[in-house]
Amino acid sequence: MGYMFNGNEIDHDEEGYLTDLSDWNPELALMIAQSEELEMNDERWEVVNFLRDYYEEYQVAPAVRVLTKALAKTMGPEKGNNDYLYELFPYGPAKQACKIAGLPKPTGCV
Amino acid sequence: MSEAAKGTGKKVPKKFLYVNRKAPYGTIYALEALEVVLIGAAFDQDVSLAFLDDGVFQLANGQDTKGIGMKKFANTYRALGDYGVTKFYVEKESLQSRGLTLGDLQEITYEDENDDFKEKPSIILVSRAELSEVMAQQDVVLSF
Numbered sequence: 374m375g376y377m378f379n380g381n382e383i384d385h386d387e388e389g390y391l392t393d394l395s396d397w398n399p400e401l402a403l404m405i406a407q408s409e410e411l412e413m414n415d416e417r418w419e420v421v422n423f424l425r426d427y428y429e430e431y432q433v434a435p436a437v438r439v440l441t442k443a444l445a446k447t448m449g450p451e452k453g454n455n456d457y458l459y460e461l462f463p464y465g466p467a468k469q470a471c472k473i474a475g476l477p478k479p480t481g482c483v
Numbered sequence: 484m485s486e487a488a489k490g491t492g493k494k495v496p497k498k499f500l501y502v503n504r505k506a507p508y509g510t511i512y513a514l515e516a517l518e519v520v521l522i523g524a525a526f527d528q529d530v531s532l533a534f535l536d537d538g539v540f541q542l543a544n545g546q547d548t549k550g551i552g553m554k555k556f557a558n559t560y561r562a563l564g565d566y567g568v569t570k571f572y573v574e575k576e577s578l579q580s581r582g583l584t585l586g587d588l589q590e591i592t593y594e595d596e597n598d599d600f601k602e603k604p605s606i607i608l609v610s611r612a613e614l615s616e617v618m619a620q621q622d623v624v625l626s627f
Contacts, residue, residue: 431562432554436525439565480521 376404390471390478394428397475405473409464417461417470419452420444424474434479437467497622498529503538505627507557508548513541514556516627521559524566531570532563533614535577542573542588542606557589564593564605571606574614 375382378401384392389408391397402421406413413421423444427435435443437458445453458466467479501520505512524530534542546557560571571591578584591605609617618624 427562430558432556432558433521433562435562435565436521438525439562442565480518 376401376408378404388472388478391475394475394477402473402475405475409469409472411462411469411473413473417473419448420458420461420466420470421474423447424470424476428474428476434467434471434476436479437465440466496527496529498531498620499523499623499625500531500533500618500621502533502535502618502624502626503541504536506537507541507543507546508551508553512627513538516625517556517559519625519627520563520568521566524563524568527567530568531572531617532568533572533574533617535574535611535614537577537581539573539577539581539583539588542571542591543583544587544589561589561591564591569593569595569603569605572609572614572617573606574611575608576611578608 374387375384377383383396383401386392389405403413406417411417424434424440427433427440427443437455441453441455441458443453444458447453451457458470462469471477471479501516501523503513503516507513520530520532541557542560543557546555548555563569573585573588578587585606585608588606592602593605594600595603
């Protein structure tokens, strides 16, 4: 299974998460977002980039509860809350945003 | 059940202690323990970790996993504060017999929500005797 990208097939698992994190790039992110029927805008990019930074630092994709807390801390409570995040990523910020960010599915996320 | 919890009818979080006794690499125990901690943390229990024997190496500074092609999961311990896991008991004797001191371990902190989000150290240095007391207070002890 894979995303067809610039003539190459990029492997993903049965849920669409990239097999190899290093395959990720912003154009591929756009393509994954499209398959999630989401259009990337500044707000969504902000969350996706935040997740990538978080992963870079801690080597783990945060659970939603941890993500909201961390976002609230760095970007303020108007962005670090469930309503805002679910509006951006209706099928779950952890699931969709992590997938677009090229990260593994958050541990413990069902 | 503690005295304070009696009669309130409230569900009391159980005390879970995850005991880490193995070196971080070479076996899957350390990484698996960490994954279980991350999953368990979602259930709002009272979770703490213990590091003894070669398990103290899991917290060592300056780990580089490039050569073995594994992800550097040592960084993830620093995220556990966000998951509400704030007690890392490290056994003194295990450090000493491996020529390590607290300074050889990475700095792990958490923000104390009950104290104006002050950053506090998560690592608690304990003697073998103190650690066995900690173990005796737990509802569940899981050893890896």
